[in-house]
Amino acid sequence: MKLYDAPRAANPRRVRIFLAEKDVVIDTEPVDIMSKQHLEEPFARLNPLRRLPVLVLDDGTVITESIAICRYFEEVHPDPPLFGRDPKEKALVEMWQRRVEFGLLFPSQFAFRHTHPAMRELEVPQIPEWGEANKPKIMSFLGFLDREMSADGYVVGDAFSIADITALVAIDSLKLSKIRIPEDLTRLKSWYDRVSSRPCVVL
Amino acid sequence: MKLYDAPRAANPRRVRIFLAEKDVVIDTEPVDIMSKQHLEEPFARLNPLRRLPVLVLDDGTVITESIAICRYFEEVHPDPPLFGRDPKEKALVEMWQRRVEFGLLFPSQFAFRHTHPAMRELEVPQIPEWGEANKPKIMSFLGFLDREMSADGYVVGDAFSIADITALVAIDSLKLSKIRIPEDLTRLKSWYDRVSSRPCVVL
Known part of the structure; x- marks a missing residue:
């Protein structure tokens, strides 16, 4: 393998x-x-x-x-489970994994690939207007994620999952477009600090 | 429920x-x-x-x-399984489900929503250049899908799955952009005829 x-x-x-x-x-x-x-x-x-x-x-x-x-x-390798533990949690992890992809990861990739000069050869046709159109959508989704998040949990309840991994990687990818988590999104910032300091994330 | x-x-x-x-x-x-x-x-x-x-x-x-x-x-309701039956098949169904979403369903939605006058109020900003940019990608993916498909099977091997459902719905959604399966993609056309005549699809 x-x-x-x-x-x-x-x-x-x-x-x-x-x-x-x-x-x-x-x-x-x-x-x-x-x-x-x-x-x-x-x-x-x-x-x-x-x-x-x-x-x-x-x-x-x-x-x-x-x-x-x-x-x-x-x-x-089922342990630890990272896609949920029972039918309801599996559905919620799938839901949030996808919400974060559609609301954050893909828009982040569109924003970078359609505006950055280094991507002009790889993203054909590069459409800066489309790249820019994704930025307000990203900001709006960051606010939504903050509102939906508990004060000390993970994206889905009390268990770290693939939805946290996608959210973390998506937020880090926003640095390429110079977008950071706004200071007033305190729950999201606290989650980000907690998750990004996990031993398995600091690679 | x-x-x-x-x-x-x-x-x-x-x-x-x-x-x-x-x-x-x-x-x-x-x-x-x-x-x-x-x-x-x-x-x-x-x-x-x-x-x-x-x-x-x-x-x-x-x-x-x-x-x-x-x-x-x-x-x-595990039966019949529509997300695969063992670890390898589950991974292949997930892979094809996503390939078809990224290569066909989402591009189809972008093509329609960013070019059709009826979508101008719902898709803001509407960017016709982005809508048009998706059309050649759709045609290229249809060819890829045809090449990867067996003569009488499904998107993944010999079992109907969620990957077939996504592919069928995506191809039907292309009608909104006046895109049909090209005549020379005979394996894809044969698959489409077989799948779209299933009793559960004719709803």
Whole structure:
């Protein structure tokens, strides 16, 4: 089994944190995005969509998409559970994982990729107006997340989950667009400080 | 338990097909998107993100996001399994479900919402250049899906799954942008005819 990883990208970081929380160590091969190694053979043959991370199982099965890779490890290494513990919690974790992707992670990627000069060759066509349109949506979602969060819990109740991992990685990715959590969102800031200092997150 | 539904929208249709495949019948309340009922109280209190569908459990728990609602029913009504049967298949179903969302369903929604005059008030700012930029990506993904598909199977192997539901609903939603499956994508067309004539899909 081998994980193809990109050390600086947001999605592969989700998988690294997930594996660290489960104390799973696997063979990893870095792919250099900056030199466009992911756009060329042999990597492009593994994942024709040319995105990272990619997990290759011992029987040769190729699994792409961070959440699908995490789901695989949730099944084969169930403890600690990071996708919820019972039907209701599993649904709420799925709900928040997706809300955070749609409200924060994808808008953050759109904002960066469609406005930053370094992305002009990779994001074609680059549409700065679309990048900018995502920024107020991000600010609005940060406020929503703060309002929905308890004072000392996690994104879903009292258990750390994949929804926290996606939220943390998304918020860190906002630095590329110079967006920080506003000072008055005190519950979100307190959650961020707590989660980002976990041993498995400080990688 | 009650499901808030929108009869003509793509995401609620995913849940309706999923429930029909599992032979689950639940209390349903339609919400009229055209008259913007989903943007106002009392619905907006249920889901502050103002999107459909929404499932309310008997204990009052609110579950939003189509896939989270489907995940809940997969847990409480496991047969037939629609998210995969073992760790590897579960990962592959998750992978394809997401690939189809990112490559087809979301681009289809962007293409429609950012170019159609009827969406000008709902999608603010409407950016036609972004809508148009999604169309070649959709065509490219349809070709990818055709190449990856077997002659007589489903999106993942030999079992119908949530990945087929998302792909079917996404392809039907392309009609809004006047995009059809190209004639030369014969495996995809054959899959589409087979899947769209299932009794649970013809709703």
